[in-house]
Amino acid sequence: DSILSNVLPAPEDPVLSVIFACRDDPCPVKLNLSVGAYQTEEGKPLVLEVVRKAEQQLANDLYCDKGYLPIDGLADFNKFSAKLILGDDSHAVKENRVVTIQCLSGTGSLRVGAEFLAKHHQQRVIFVPNPTWGNHPFIFTLAGLSVEYFRYYDPHTRGLDFEGMLEDLGAAPSGALVVLQACAHNPTGIDPTLEQWEQIRQIVRSKGLLPFFDNAYQGFASGNLDSDAQSVRMFVADGGECLIAQSFAKNMGLYGERIGALTIVCTSEGVARKVKSQLLLVVRPMYLTPPIHGASIVTTILKNSDMYKDWTIELKGMADRIISMRQQLYEAIQARGTPGDWSHIIKQIGMFSFTGLNEKQVRMMAKEYHIYMTYDGRISMAGLSSKTVPQLADAIHAAVT
Ligand code: PMP
Numbered sequence: 001d002s003i004l005s006n007v008l009p010a011p012e013d014p015v016l017s018v019i020f021a022c023r024d025d026p027c028p029v030k031l032n033l034s035v036g037a038y039q040t041e042e043g044k045p046l047v048l049e050v051v052r053k054a055e056q057q058l059a060n061d062l063y064c065d066k067g068y069l070p071i072d073g074l075a076d077f078n079k080f081s082a083k084l085i086l087g088d089d090s091h092a093v094k095e096n097r098v099v100t101i102q103c104l105s106g107t108g109s110l111r112v113g114a115e116f117l118a119k120h121h122q123q124r125v126i127f128v129p130n131p132t133w134g135n136h137p138f139i140f141t142l143a144g145l146s147v148e149y150f151r152y153y154d155p156h157t158r159g160l161d162f163e164g165m166l167e168d169l170g171a172a173p174s175g176a177l178v179v180l181q182a183c184a185h186n187p188t189g190i191d192p193t194l195e196q197w198e199q200i201r202q203i204v205r206s207k208g209l210l211p212f213f214d215n216a217y218q219g220f221a222s223g224n225l226d227s228d229a230q231s232v233r234m235f236v237a238d239g240g241e242c243l244i245a246q247s248f249a250k251n252m253g254l255y256g257e258r259i260g261a262l263t264i265v266c267t268s269e270g271v272a273r274k275v276k277s278q279l280l281l282v283v284r285p286m287y288l289t290p291p292i293h294g295a296s297i298v299t300t301i302l303k304n305s306d307m308y309k310d311w312t313i314e315l316k317g318m319a320d321r322i323i324s325m326r327q328q329l330y331e332a333i334q335a336r337g338t339p340g341d342w343s344h345i346i347k348q349i350g351m352f353s354f355t356g357l358n359e360k361q362v363r364m365m366a367k368e369y370h371i372y373m374t375y376d377g378r379i380s381m382a383g384l385s386s387k388t389v390p391q392l393a394d395a396i397h398a399a400v401t
Contacts, residue, residue: 030370047325073102080302106247123175179238184350212250223319257294332393369395
């Protein structure tokens with residue numbers, strides 16, 4: 001008898017069950033819109049040209065080895081990642097009160113930040129948007145924090161419940177942590193305006209809350225790296241503290257390289273030094289040091305002004321294709337005379353669209369039209385192409401009529 005025979009099966013993951021259902025569908029024109037990874041117009045994953053170039057350069061570099069990185073990762077990677085999110089002339093960076101450590105993509109950065117907070121921050125309550133990326137509650141709960149929700153999405157307007165959001169943040173206990181998605185909110189595709197961000201900042205600061213930015217899509221929302229960083233920079237400009245989890249999965253297409261960074265902006269150099277020493281203690285017993293390859297690719301690109309420019313062009317190409325898919329889908333729905341207001345499809349931002357379709361409609365579309373999306377009605381715009389837009393528009397039309 002196995003000593004592990006008492007292990008219970010884990011509950012089914014709702015996203016994975018959609019992926020499996022699609023995988024097992026024999027229909028040749030099936031369409032998987034559940035996964036948050038960029039695809040080309042031809043439905044293929046994309047390796048950026050600039051990434052291939054950086055990899056070639058690394059392969060030819062005789063001094064490039066496969067040794068261990070330090071616990072906090074590649075020093076230049078950390079320096080340039082902080083610059084990317086905080087901006088070239090960040091006061092916080094100049095004042096040496098920013099700590100950045102290389103982590104395992106966005107997820108790993110969130111987890112390391114959460115472990116650090118659970119150990120060193122007195123207030124264990126962490127507020128996340130309702131709804132938010134499905135992994136957030138697991139990451140924070142397992143790190144020992146207590147997850148609560150603030151209102152974010154209003155199903156009636158298919159927009160931001162801004163009043164509700166401010167009310168809930170205003171009622172949060174002093175010192176509580178608040179997760180804010182820097183741009184391209186997953187799963188709703190709804191971001192606050194800059195004016196709304198300013199009001200959020202005022203509430204967060206006046207209540208003494210500690211913001212933890214999830215920055216998984218910088219550049220992917222608008223196509224511009226600086227525009228997408230404005231929410232974060234607004235909070236850093238006021239001199240206060242914040243945490244930022246950064247990912248290069250989407251914006252450099254480095255999903256499987258697991259490359260990202262955790263940045264903690266502190267109020268003084270002295271605090272930053274202490275924070276850094278404790279972060280090393282969080283990382284060492286978990287995985288000792290982070291992987292080298294993805295960090296080397298990112299650093300090569302961020303350090304070289306020509307490659308950086310090439311990257312911004314390719315990044316804008318990805319963002320523009322997604323924006324164009326929104327427009328095409330909206331027009332296709334209009335052309336079919338589908339009842340209802342579908343303007344949220346073009347108003348929403350980033351990789352996802354929260355269609356407003358319910359679970360019953362989603363199941364019907366999978367069964368009859370072989371189109372797969374998560375049961376909350378979220379579709380990945382990056383999985384669409386000009387060829388598949390009519391199929392989706394037909395299915396949406398059938399689902400709501
Ligand atoms: N945050 C959000 C909001 C996400 O959507 C994702 C990816 N789906 C992540 C973080 C983490 O991604 P990764 O660990 O691949 O960087």
